[in-house]
Every structure is written in structure tokens, then in C-alpha cells.
Amino acid sequence: MPELPEVEHAARTLRAWLAGAPIARARAAPTRIFRSGGRALFERRLAGARLERVDRRGKMLLLSFEGGVGLLCHLGMTGKWVRREGSGPVPPHSRARLELAGGAVLHYCDPRLFGRIEVHVGLDLLTLPSVRALGPDPLVDGIDPSALRDRLSRTGRAVKVALMDQAVIAGAGNIYATEALWHARIHPARPASSIRRGDAVRIARGLEASFAAALATPVEEIAYLSEGRGVDNPFLVYDRAGEPCPRCRRTIEKTTIGGRTSAFCPRCQRAP
DNA sequence: ACGGATGTTCGCGC
DNA sequence: CGCGCGAACATCCG
Numbered sequence: 001m002p003e004l005p006e007v008e009h010a011a012r013t014l015r016a017w018l019a020g021a022p023i024a025r026a027r028a029a030p031t032r033i034f035r036s037g038g039r040a041l042f043e044r045r046l047a048g049a050r051l052e053r054v055d056r057r058g059k060m061l062l063l064s065f066e067g068g069v070g071l072l073c074h075l076g077m078t079g080k081w082v083r084r085e086g087s088g089p090v091p092p093h094s095r096a097r098l099e100l101a102g103g104a105v106l107h108y109c110d111p112r113l114f115g116r117i118e119v120h121v122g123l124d125l126l127t128l129p130s131v132r133a134l135g136p137d138p139l140v141d142g143i144d145p146s147a148l149r150d151r152l153s154r155t156g157r158a159v160k161v162a163l164m165d166q167a168v169i170a171g172a173g174n175i176y177a178t179e180a181l182w183h184a185r186i187h188p189a190r191p192a193s194s195i196r197r198g199d200a201v202r203i204a205r206g207l208e209a210s211f212a213a214a215l216a217t218p219v220e221e222i223a224y225l226s227e228g229r230g231v232d233n234p235f236l237v238y239d240r241a242g243e244p245c246p247r248c249r250r251t252i253e254k255t256t257i258g259g260r261t262s263a264f265c266p267r268c269q270r271a272p
Numbered sequence: 273a274c275g276g277a278t279g280t281t282c283g284c285g286c
Numbered sequence: 287c288g289c290g291c292g293a294a295c296a297t298c299c300g
Binding site: 002076078114116164166173222239261 | 277278279
């Protein structure tokens, strides 16, 4: 459940779920979702907590509660929050749960345990080093093409690898880096250092377009990889190798860049 | 049955 | 120090 659009959806959903009732009880199994000592803090400090605000920075969810308790949650590759009535069945791979006054239960489910939850007391989550290390968030800060070009031009890595670097731009992963570069007509293996002002403008537009499209799409569809059967691929080029490019009809190809599969159109996105 | 999957982090070698 | 690469994490799906 991971890149910016899905995390933004999770933030909005959690905001609504936690708006009414305070947390009555917090429980979690001992898993590596929690770093050292985190589980005890989770169970002890979230009991009785009332939501103040939910923020998102890149792929990080930041839940702040009255009294200075903060919960940071990264969904990793397969994490998601699920709401159940207290009487309902426990969803698969529930790793932690927030029992709300009123009966609903919010489960953090994560089969592969790549996600993480941290509880912090007495500080602003936005000041955490892991949050401050993030680059600008496209929805919160917007994307400044000049700043993007400056950050890209300082590295010789492939532009797609650089776009997935959360310190460059917060929130893009394999799907949206792939989509944005197709929009921008830039080959994913091009050295980031070769990106010029005009390229950066098109990449910024490409990111905005692919994020906007995803935010306008039902979350079950953007999560089609995890939802599995029956959900159509909502993306233009991601996971579409062998199909025609939606712009020029040339067959989309795939290659491996930075260890990740990358789909691209060999005509629209010429090799470096 | 095998291979790959939306992410992050670590170790190793150059 | 930068960077590439592979592995690891644990599970599901086609």
C-alpha cells in the first residue's frame, strides 16, 4: 500500500476514523514493526489519546494526539489500516490495533512486516530526523522545477533512481517514477546529472499528473497489485511491457534500473 | 513450482 | 565519500 497517493488516502481515512472517539485501548503483537521498546510505548501512551491532527510527508503518516503523543507509521510494501467493528473478525495479518471508544477497531495489517510504527512523546513529529531528511512533498510543498533540477543534477545516478530517493522528492516510488518519466518523455536510465531545466519542468508536471490521476481513482484500483484478481491496471505504462504505448502505440519495453523493473516506451523515451 | 512484487536498509567492493 | 549491487525482511499471487 505504499506510494504517495495511497498514503494520502490512508491519511484521509485515518483522519475521519479518529475524528470522533478517543482511543480506549491499544494493543500489538511483538513484531519488528516496532523498533526497540516501541510496542510498550504504543500500548501505554495511546490508551486514552484523542486525535489532534493527521499529517503526511511523502510516504510517512504522522498522527499527533493531545498531550504530546505522536505516532509515526510507514506502510512499507504491504501495510494498510483497516477498520472493523469491535464484534467483527480480526483481519489477516493484523499486527497492531487501536480500539476506539464507541467500539470500532483500527487494525494495522502488514503481511510482510516491511512497515514500521514509532511512538514519540513530547515532540513535534515534523522535527524528527527521518521526517526532516525528506525532500519536498509534492502535495504539501508543491514541486519547484528549478529546485528539482538542482537536486537531480548533483548525482550521476539514473534519473529514475534519483526520483525514488525520498531526499530528492518525497513520495514517489517505482510506480510513479515510471509514470512521471513516461509523461516527461525521458528515458529512466538517463543520468540525473543530464537533466536540464526543461526536463525538470516536464518531470514535475509528470509527477503531478500521475499523482493527481491516482488521487482521483478509487484506492482499490491504485492498489491493484495487492488487491489482485479482478482489478485492472490503472496505470499508463507501469506493468504494461508488451502493450502499446498509449501515446504512440509503440510496444512498451521493460528493463531493470537500480534493481527495480522499469517500463518505458522506446520511442517516446529515447535511450541516453 | 518458480519468480516477482508498491520499500527500506545494510554490508561489501570499487 | 559516492555509488552500484545483492541480500534481507515475510507473504502472496499468477
